[in-house]
Amino acid sequence: MSLKVEFLFDFGSPNAYLAELALPGIERRTGVKFEYVPILLGGIFKATGNMSPFESLHGIKNKPEYQALETQRFIRRHNVTKFRPNPFFPVNTLMLMRGAVAAQFEGVFEPYFRAAYHHMWEEPKKMDDLETFRAAFISSGVDIDRLLERAQQDDVKKGLIDRTTDAVNRGAFGSPTFFVGKEMFFGKDQLRDVEESIVEQIGQPVSKTA
Incomplete structure (x- = not known):
């Protein structure tokens, strides 16, 4: 039986964006393929009593600066060149994440996923504004009106809630979360x-080839 490896993500998490950039290298070295699982970070926070670092680090001396340092180290280690902080952060991601589930159901997940991350963290926009959202995906060649309509259907809404x-239930409290079989890793x-x-x-053994 093949090993199930999962990447649980919300487009609103900059750390999930950064982490995802490293996944192709892991896939090449190990031969596994990550399953991409859309989750609603706001729902996870509500269920677990957690909050984003944007909120939890507010007013704490030195820790936000250290977190920023760690992010820069990660960016250098993985040669990340396109990441830009989103000036509208935090963004309500309900529309984005329902769209991700709809895109999976409709077989167009990859272009939707890439466009969403592009417009959140590479050319950042206020992606919880409907007109901005539509214009962004249209500019990326995504049939977003079809997905928006699909995202209003009950199976999509339930799909996001269930995920x-x-x-x-499996222990997650934020994003990015990874599962390797039953083993969970966060961050x-x-x-x-x-x-x-x-x-x-x-x-x-891990292959050393790039």
Whole structure:
């Protein structure tokens, strides 16, 4: 039986954006493919009593500066060149995440996913504004009106709720969260452990080729 490896994400998390950029390298080295699982971060926060670093670090001396330093280290380590802070952060991602589930159901997830991250963290926009949202996806060649209509259907809404509830039930409290089989890892800084766990569970050495 093949190993199930999952990336639980919300487009509103800059750390999920950064982490995802490192996943293709892990896939090449280990031969696994990550399953991309849309979750609603606001729903997870509500269910777990958690909050974003934007809120939790407010007023704490030195810690926000250290978090920023760690982010810059990650960016240098993985040669990230396109990331830009979103000046409208935090953004309500309900529309984005329902769209992601709809895109999965309709078989157009990859272009939707890439466009969403582009307009959130590469050419940042206020993606919880409907007109801005539509214009952004249209500019990326995504048939967003079809997906917006699909996203209003009950199976899509339930799909996002179910994915979010399942994440909480399995121990998740934020994004990005990774599951390697039943092992959970949280945060972009755990990617080395994610890769080590994959290697251990599939029982083969990591390829050193890029």
